[in-house]
Amino acid sequence: xxxxxxxxxxxxxxxxxxxxxxxxxxxxxxxxxxxxxxxxxxxxxxxxxxxxxxxxxxxxxxxxxxxxxxxxxxxxxxxxxxxxxxxxxxxxxxxxxxxxxxxxxxxxxxxxxxxxxxxxxxxxxxxxxxxxxxxxxxxxxxxxxxxxxxxxxxxxxxxxxxxxxxxxxxxx
Amino acid sequence: xxxxxxxxxxxxxxxxxxxxxxxxxxxxxxxxxxxxxxxxxxxxxxxxxxxxxxxxxxxxxxxxxxxxxxxxxxxxxxxxxxxxxxxxxxxxxxxxxxxxxxxxxxxxxxxxxxxxxxxxxxxxxxxxxxxxxxxxxxxxxxxxxxxxxxxxxxxxxxxxxxxxxxxxxxxxxxxxxxxxxxxxxxxxxxxxxxxxxxxxxxxxxxxxxxxxxxxxxxxxxxxxxxxxxxxxxxxxxxxxxxxxxxxxxxxxxxxxxxxxxxxxxxxxxxxxxxxxxxxxxxxxxxxxxxxxxxxxxxxxxxxxxxxxxxxxxxxxxxxxxxxxxxxxxxxxxxxxxxxxxxxxxxxxxxxxxxxxxxxxxxxxxxxxxxxxxxxxxxxxxxxxxxxxxxxxxxxxxxxxxxxxxxxxxxxxxxxxxxxxxxxxxxxxxxxxxxxxxxxxxxxxxxxxxxxxxxxxxxxxxxxxxxxxxxxxxxxxxxxxxxxxxxxxxxxxxxxxxxxxxxxxxxxxxxxxxxxxxxxxxxxxxxxxxxxxxxxxxxxxxxxxxxxxxxxxxxxxxxxxxxxxxxxxxxxxxxxxxxxxxxxxxxxxxxxxxxxxxxxxxxxxxxxxxxxxxxxxxxxxxxxxxxxxxxxxxxxxxxxxxxxxxxxxxxxxxxxxxxxxxxxxxxxxxxxxxxxxxxxxxxxxxxxxxxxxxxxxxxxxxxxxxxxxxxxxxxxxxxxxxxxxxxxxxxxxxxxxxxxxxxxxxxxxxxxxxxxxxxxxxxxxxxxxxxxxxxxxxxxxxxxxxxxxxxxxxxxxxxxxxxxxxxxxxxxxxxxxxx
Numbered sequence: 001x002x003x004x005x006x007x008x009x010x011x012x013x014x015x016x017x018x019x020x021x022x023x024x025x026x027x028x029x030x031x032x033x034x035x036x037x038x039x040x041x042x043x044x045x046x047x048x049x050x051x052x053x054x055x056x057x058x059x060x061x062x063x064x065x066x067x068x069x070x071x072x073x074x075x076x077x078x079x080x081x082x083x084x085x086x087x088x089x090x091x092x093x094x095x096x097x098x099x100x101x102x103x104x105x106x107x108x109x110x111x112x113x114x115x116x117x118x119x120x121x122x123x124x125x126x127x128x129x130x131x132x133x134x135x136x137x138x139x140x141x142x143x144x145x146x147x148x149x150x151x152x153x154x155x156x157x158x159x160x161x162x163x164x165x166x167x168x169x170x171x172x
Numbered sequence: 173x174x175x176x177x178x179x180x181x182x183x184x185x186x187x188x189x190x191x192x193x194x195x196x197x198x199x200x201x202x203x204x205x206x207x208x209x210x211x212x213x214x215x216x217x218x219x220x221x222x223x224x225x226x227x228x229x230x231x232x233x234x235x236x237x238x239x240x241x242x243x244x245x246x247x248x249x250x251x252x253x254x255x256x257x258x259x260x261x262x263x264x265x266x267x268x269x270x271x272x273x274x275x276x277x278x279x280x281x282x283x284x285x286x287x288x289x290x291x292x293x294x295x296x297x298x299x300x301x302x303x304x305x306x307x308x309x310x311x312x313x314x315x316x317x318x319x320x321x322x323x324x325x326x327x328x329x330x331x332x333x334x335x336x337x338x339x340x341x342x343x344x345x346x347x348x349x350x351x352x353x354x355x356x357x358x359x360x361x362x363x364x365x366x367x368x369x370x371x372x373x374x375x376x377x378x379x380x381x382x383x384x385x386x387x388x389x390x391x392x393x394x395x396x397x398x399x400x401x402x403x404x405x406x407x408x409x410x411x412x413x414x415x416x417x418x419x420x421x422x423x424x425x426x427x428x429x430x431x432x433x434x435x436x437x438x439x440x441x442x443x444x445x446x447x448x449x450x451x452x453x454x455x456x457x458x459x460x461x462x463x464x465x466x467x468x469x470x471x472x473x474x475x476x477x478x479x480x481x482x483x484x485x486x487x488x489x490x491x492x493x494x495x496x497x498x499x500x501x502x503x504x505x506x507x508x509x510x511x512x513x514x515x516x517x518x519x520x521x522x523x524x525x526x527x528x529x530x531x532x533x534x535x536x537x538x539x540x541x542x543x544x545x546x547x548x549x550x551x552x553x554x555x556x557x558x559x560x561x562x563x564x565x566x567x568x569x570x571x572x573x574x575x576x577x578x579x580x581x582x583x584x585x586x587x588x589x590x591x592x593x594x595x596x597x598x599x600x601x602x603x604x605x606x607x608x609x610x611x612x613x614x615x616x617x618x619x620x621x622x623x624x625x626x627x628x629x630x631x632x633x634x635x636x637x638x639x640x641x642x643x644x645x646x647x648x649x650x651x652x653x654x655x656x657x658x659x660x661x662x663x664x665x666x667x668x669x670x671x672x673x674x675x676x677x678x679x680x681x682x683x684x685x686x687x688x689x690x691x692x693x694x695x696x697x698x699x700x701x702x703x704x705x706x707x708x709x710x711x712x713x714x715x716x717x718x719x720x721x722x723x724x725x726x727x728x729x730x731x732x733x734x735x736x737x738x739x740x741x742x743x744x745x746x747x748x749x750x751x752x753x754x755x756x757x758x759x760x761x762x763x764x765x766x767x768x769x770x771x772x773x774x775x776x777x778x779x780x781x782x783x784x785x786x787x788x789x790x791x792x793x794x795x796x797x798x799x800x801x802x803x804x805x806x807x808x809x810x811x812x813x814x815x816x817x818x819x820x821x822x823x824x825x826x827x828x829x830x831x832x833x834x835x836x837x838x839x840x841x842x843x844x845x846x847x848x849x850x851x852x853x854x855x856x857x858x859x860x861x862x863x864x865x866x867x868x869x870x871x872x873x874x875x876x877x878x879x880x881x882x883x884x885x886x887x888x889x890x891x892x893x894x895x896x897x898x899x900x901x902x903x904x905x906x907x908x909x910x911x912x913x914x915x916x917x918x919x920x921x922x923x924x925x926x927x928x929x930x931x932x933x934x935x936x937x938x939x940x941x942x943x944x945x946x947x948x949x950x951x952x953x954x955x956x957x958x959x960x961x962x963x964x965x966x967x968x969x970x971x972x973x974x975x976x977x978x979x980x981x982x983x984x985x986x987x988x989x990x
Contacts, residue, residue, distance in 0.1 A: 044180045071230035084173060084980075103269070104233040110989050117988055120233065121269075121417055122409070122443045124989070126982035130174030132886065135439060135986035137413065137868070139241035139275045139882060141174040161176040163240050166231035168218070169181040 044171050046146075046159050051076050051095065054088055054153035062109040065095060067145055067157040068171050072164050073098050074145060075109055075116070076155070077127055084130035087147040087155070095145040095157055096131045097164050101138040104165040116142065131161075143170075173980050175885035179240045183254050184227060186216035193799050194257060195716065195726040196274035197341040197709035198871045200595030201415045202718030203274050204263025204799030207710065207729040208256045209248055234268065236261075241882065242270075244278040245285040246730040252285055255730065263799040265392065265718065271413040273871045276883075277710075280876045282733040291692045291879045293705030294734020299657055301664050304693070304703060309735065309745060312702050316629075316687050317749035318672045323626050323679065324360070325759060333616060333625035334365040335633040340600025340716025342872075343632050343691060343708045343739055347715065347774040350781030351740025352631055353603025355747050359765045361608045364625060366616035368633040369596075371640065372957035373606060373613045376562045377593055379572040382496065382506055384826030384836040385579070388599070390554060390590025391803065391818045392720045395419040396426060398588040399551040400540045404433040404463060404574055405560015405962075406594045409440040410868035415594070415719060416440065423554075424448040429540050434560060435460045436863055436935055437928040442987040454536055459528040460861055460933075461565030461851075461963050465843045467573035468516045469523025470538045471580060475513060479542040481550060481582030485509055488824040489579060490835040498840070501611045503568040503955040506837040509580060515842035516576070526843065542581045552588035553581065560962060562593065563864070566847035567958040572839025579836050585821030592719065596872075600716035602782045612956045617641060621648045626679035628653075630688045631739060632706065636695035637873040637939045640959045642946035643917025653699035655683030660701060675701070689742055692875055695941065706739045707732035712774045715782065715794065717804050721817070724801035725794035740777035744769035788814060848952030848960045854914060858965035860898075862912055863935040864945050867891070873939030888977035889922035890940035894968075895929040906983050907974030912936065914966040917947035922978050927985060934968070 051065045059080035067074050074097050082091035098107045098116060105120030109127070115134060116125045123136020131142030146159030160170050189210040196203045208222050218228035223236050231237055238256045246255045257278040261268035282292040296312035297304035323331050336352050337344050356362040365373045377387040392415055395401060401420055408416040421443075424430060429452045430444040437455060444453045458466055474480060489509060496506040505511070520531040527534075541553045555578050561570045578584050578591035617639060619625055628649075639645055659678035663671045679685050688700035697703055709716075711732045717723045732738070737745075751766035771777050775791050783789060788809045794801065802816035809815065825834035846852040855861070869886060870877050877883040892910060904910055904923050911920045912934075921936055921943045929935065936945050938961075949964045 069230075099233075101239065102272075102275075104231065104235060104237065106233070108990060113984055113989065115984060115989070117990055119990060122439065122446065122988035124984075124986075126174075126984055129980070129982040130176070132174035132982045134982045134984045135868075135988075137270070137272045137275075139239050139270075139272055139279075140177055141882075144174075144176070160180055161178060163177070163179050163182065165239075166235055166237050168184050168227050168238065171180075172218075172228050172230065 044169055046171060049157045051155045051157055054093070054149065054155065057093065060111050060114065062111070065157070067095070068160070073106060077109075079114065079128055083128045085144050088149050093147060093149070093155060094127065095147055096125070096127065097143040097145070097160070099165040101140050101142065101162070101165050102136060173885070175882050177240050182238055182240060182243050184216040184218065185222035185254070185256055186210050186214050187220055187222055187224070189216070189222040190729075191222070192727040192729040193725065193795070194277070194710060194729070195341075195718070195724040195799065196271070196277065197714070197726065198273040199271070199412060200598050200719040201265060201412050202341065202598050202716065202722065202724065203266035203269065203271065203414050204260035204724075205257050205270075205274065205277065206260050207727075208258065209253045209729055212245070212252045212254065239275055241276045241279045244281050244283050244288060246281050246283050248730050250731065255281065260799050265418070265722065266414040267418050269414045269418055272869050276880065280880060281730065289876065289879055292733045293691060293693060293703065293736060295705060296735070297693070297703040299660055299701040302661060312704060313745045313749040314668070315671070316702050316746060317753045318668065319675050319685050320627055321750055321753045321757060322672060322676050325754075325757065325762070326676075327626065329360050329362055330364055331626040332360070332362055332364070332629065333620060333627065334362050334629045334631070335368065335616070335635065336365060336631040337368045337633060338601050339368070339597035341598035341709060343706050344597060345600040345709065345714040345716045346602045346782040347712070347777045348739035349600055350602050351743035351777050354769070354781065355743045357604040357606055357608075359747055359750070363609045364614050364616055364619055365609065369638055370957070370959055371615055371617040371953065373609045374611070374956055374958065376567070376958065377571055378956055379504070379568045379839050380575045380591075381828045382502065382837065383572065383575055383579070383839055384829040384831065385575055385584060385591065386820055386828045387593045388595070388719060388721050389584055389820040390592050390720060392419040394554050394588050394590050394819070395423040395428070397552070398423055398428050398554045400429045400431065400553040402431045402433070402541065402553060402555040403440070404555065404557040405562070405564060406556050406558040407434070407438040407440050407866065408556065408594060409443050410438065411558070411866050412594050412719065413868055416443070421447050424452070429453070431456065431537050431540060433458060433463060433466060435930070435933065436865070439986050439988070446988060454533060454540065456527070456529050456533060456537060459526070460863070461846060462527040463561050463564065464566060464570040464573045464841055465518060465523055465526040466529070466534070467577050468518040468841060468843060469520060469527070469534050470541065471516060471573070471577045472513070472518050473520060473535060473538045474542045474577070474580060477538070477543070479538070479544060480509070480580045484582035484824070485580060488826060488836055490833070490837050495837050500955065504572060504842065505840040507840070509838050512576060512838035512840045515840040516573070518843065541577065550582065552586070553578070553583045554589055555583065555591045556594045558594040559596070563959060563961040565851070565960055565963055566844065567954050567960070568956060569839060569841040573841040576838050576841065579838060585819065585824060587819070590819070595719045598716040598718050602785065615953065615957050617645050618951065620684070621645060623682055625684065627685045628687070630686065630690075630696060630700070632690050634694040634696050634873055634875065637941060637944050638946060640946050640949040640961055641916060641951040642944050642949070649684065649696070650699055652682060652684035653686045653701070655681065656685050656701055659683065689739060691736070694875065704742055705734065705736035706742060707736045711736070712738040713791065714774070715778060721804040722801045723789070723794065723804050723806070724797070724799060725791055727795070738774045740774055741771060744771050744777070846963070847954055848963070850950045850952045851960065851963050854950060854965045858914055859932065859967050860912070860965060861933045862945070862948060862964040862966050863933060864938050864961050864964070865935045867937050870937065874941055878941045886981060887937070888981070890937045890943040891924040892921040893924050893926035893929050893935040895931045895933070896925045896927070898931055899923055899925055902968060902970065904970050905974065907978035907981070909971040909975065909978070911969050911971050912948055912966040914948050914964070916950050919943045919945055919947040920971060922974070924983055928987075
């Protein structure tokens with residue numbers, strides 16, 4: 001069960017980011033040991049993906065997103081009051097991966113108590129507490145996406161707090 | 173603040189990474205994992221890696237993934253290596269599932285590189301001049317042996333009190349129970365001993381064994397093909413997680429109904445309702461401690477309806493009235509079904525009154541368990557029970573009542589049946605006979621509190637967190653051990669002989685010399701004079717069996733931390749030093765009893781112990797059997813594989829009691845209200861029942877989790893689940909620090925408002941280092957010295973408003989809601 005709205009996630013931007021990684025990896029394999037012209041950064045470089053505009057959001061109404069690429073579903077939420085990691089004028093906008101960090105099942109949002117719930121093995125996470133696992137089997141809290149809001153009210157995702165299920169690197 | 177790891181990339185294990193079989197060393201389920209290790213300067217790629225899959229693609233649900241908690245960097249043969257411990261999809265126990273405990277095995281390893289678990293002990297410590305001074309094995313063991321030898325020869329072995337684990341997994345297992353067992357039960361005959369979680373050396377399930385039924389008699393697969401699952405005082409989603417998810421859930425999906433007997437609604441009930449539908453789940457939320465009356469009522473109804481399995485009862489159970497009379501070693505008589513029914517018979521009205529549930533629900537339970545199908549075939553039922561009754565009211569008779577029902581309905585020894593304890597740790601018990609301990613065994617805590625014993629050897633037990641009557645125990649233990657510390661301080665600068673003299677004088681004056689063997693410097697270890705560092709599974713090879721008797725070798729993939737050692741080799745070291753000291757004292761005959769410990773590895777201890785009794789079983793053969801291992805008892809070795817026993821008693825012959833007739837016995841489980849001294853009065857005098865519960869996120873008393881940021885971030889204080897109306901009445905807000913107190917002592921925790929908590933009933937997490945529930949548990953035990961931790965009453969008051977750490981966490985319901 002997914003959220004109700006789909007928003008343009010800036011597919012072109014993250015495809016471009018992915019292509020750069022791909023080229024780098026291929027070159028490494030072909031040349032064996034030689035460093036590339038561009039030294040890889042110590043951190044993963046995330047794409048900057050536009051998720052929505054503040055005007056698109058209503059309180060407690062989840063918006064489906066994909067970040068950092070189309071294979072990584074997430075949720076964008078306006079909570080109505082300041083919450084951990086919240087951005088925007090009210091510090092209340094947050095975004096999380098919705099792949100359960102236990103076994104990768106896709107979670108659904110319960111708007112009654114504002115939690116994300118996993119149908120696979122009953123884990124649940126609190127959208128108002130930084131994605132903290134309320135109860136469950138995961139060994140980390142939900143990856144929370146780092147958000148930026150520009151002057152026009154556009155919301156961009158540009159990072160993640162934790163490793164996303166099913167990948168050795170958040171940017172593949 | 174929710175704990176963020178800020179990890180967005182992990183090393184990839186290369187295709188040539190070393191792979192080791194790992195059985196999770198935490199709970200009894202013993203999930204299979206694979207440990208991958210590879211050199212510090214190597215890595216795999218997305219396309220060429222140990223998993224043989226394309227890691228450049230998003231993996232699907234249930235796909236292979238290394239969570240950050242599954243990764244660390246550890247020492248292996250003196251080198252730093254990458255480590256990933258990943259659940260094994262091919263292990264039939266867990267089929268690739270990981271629990272919140274097992275999936276943290278890697279990050280709960282000690283690492284000088286990543287800084288994890290720096291609380292682990294690396295060297296022996298001796299109390300010297302007011303501090304614990306790191307020292308050598310020779311120095312520390314010499315002191316242990318000199319003091320121990322003096323005391324047991326000047327007095328007797330009864331002056332030596334021993335607390336020792338009896339379990340598998342962790343730092344237990346067949347190797348280590350044998351090492352300690354050989355030392356204390358063969359070289360010596362120590363009778364003043366106790367086990368890690370209870371104040372005497374006894375079985376937690378005497379009655380089922382006396383009835384002829386081993387407490388682990390099924391295969392987990394039985395859950396998948398049964399008609400009804402009954403859980404009594406157990407919370408398997410939290411505490412036997414993958415037995416529930418990988419076996420009970422498929423059972424419910426195959427149509428099994430689920431009966432939960434527990435005063436408290438747990439997340440297991442919630443999950444069962446999600447899987448089976450609420451109409452197929454019956455939660456009998458009985459009054460605390462009334463389990464026996466419930467099972468007696470169900471059995472009475474089943475007998476009266478003619479729903480017993482008459483053929484099974486005739487063929488496999490005793491027919492001649494009383495077989496074993498009630499006496500000091502048997503808190504109830506044992507015999508035929510008719511014999512037992514004389515004490516058991518309980519009407520629906522009586523049962524409903526005692527248990528606080530409706531007659532209709534008791535009838536429903538009886539029907540789900542035993543009412544034959546319309547074609548006359550019998551329903552199959554698996555029953556699991558655990559601490560709710562093991563650490564509950566009238567242990568012997570209550571467990572007997574549960575087993576009675578399974579026997580009467582023919583639900584043991586057949587596919588889709590079983591009557592088993594769910595278990596805590598894995599099992600791994602192999603020791604010389606303990607008959608000299610006696611039954612009932614010494615109530616060791618009371619012995620120590622009363623000034624008995626002069627030396628206390630402690631093996632991986634922290635009674636500060638996990639015993640009953642803990643407040644008094646701690647006061648006395650500290651006072652007595654402080655006397656010895658003072659004496660040692662006074663002997664500063666003297667010779668070894670003068671030091672030993674000072675210690676002996678102090679213990680003869682009422683002091684207690686404490687030797688603590690553990691992996692960390694525990695709370696009770698603060699009273700120790702010598703601390704000896706042990707290692708755990710996978711820092712050594714370790715064999716254990718799980719809750720369906722599945723024996724595996726969990727392989728060593730890393731070095732013991734610092735100079736720590738397997739417990740079996742520490743026991744050998746104690747024995748060798750005892751032999752030397754006793755010979756020096758001129759006591760050759762006694763010294764000779766300490767021969768036979770020339771082990772250089774844990775495998776040597778395994779061969780000296782378990783292998784002697786089970787000659788087919790060797791490390792090499794277990795290695796071949798991998799993570800699926802072999803179910804005990806092992807009956808042979810054929811075609812390169814060990815042959816095991818998937819289910820006990822398939823021939824209908826019951827043997828656990830040792831009777832030649834092979835007939836199971838029923839327990840005359842007459843209900844007598846609160847059995848343990850002081851419980852009824854405590855209930856009458858206090859406002860709240862203080863239930864003692866577990867949480868899936870913690871392993872045992874948090875000895876490793878207390879140093880795990882993810883865990884401590886979630887529950888910075890021990891949670892106390894409490895009804896909102898009760899909180900409001902007492903002026904307690906969410907996350908406030910509260911105190912529970914009664915005549916036994918006081919403890920503290922954090923109020924966690926819980927809709928499903930009944931008024932007047934709170935549920936406090938067990939064994940927390942920040943608040944021992946045992947402080948408020950009275951010393952009452954049953955006739956065989958089994959504690960009733962579960963039944964404690966106290967009053968509650970607010971201590972402080974929620975501290976910042978508590979204010980930052982989620983207090984939402986733990987129940988899944990789609």
